[in-house]
């Protein structure tokens with residue numbers, strides 16, 4: 001993740017964008033994590049919940065970038081935007097999923113700590129993004145959003161860059177999304 005400017009906010013849907021299930025229909029609480037298992041949570045019936053392979057690294061790198069960036073313009077806010085009917089279960093899962101360490105010294109960190117904003121409740125994602133905009137003051141054209149469902153492209157009406165990821169987020173789709181956002185911004189500037 002180097003070279004070029006970053007959006008001021010990057011948002012991710014949860015179901016089938018970061019993990020391969022619907023948290024409200026495929027999972028039953030209570031959730032638990034086997035000891036210090038990395039990127040692995042089990043539900044009541046032993047169903048495994050994990051982020052897709054490339055997701056921990058993408059989130060951690062974005063998060064670290066924000067921490068070392070100099071000035072507000074450089075910081076990237078990370079948001080989760082989901083319309084799940086099980087918001088408590090989704091939050092609990094994010095709180096339990098441990099992310100691998102990027103360095104030997106780092107302590108293991110639950111995924112939820114990588115997110116600056118959580119918009120998790122049913123309804124049109126227009127609502128989720130309006131709430132993000134109001135709370136952060138970040139313009140819509142500074143927002144990049146990854147989602148596996150085409151219907152959520154409606155957020156483009158606001159000016160958000162929407163990236164359809166039918167097989168979930170991975171390094172390739174993340175970079176493509178970033179490039180698309182940069183292309184649009186350079187058109188805005190010209």
Ligand SMILES: [Mg+2]
Pocket residue numbers: 013014015016017147148149
């Ligand atoms: Mg989804």
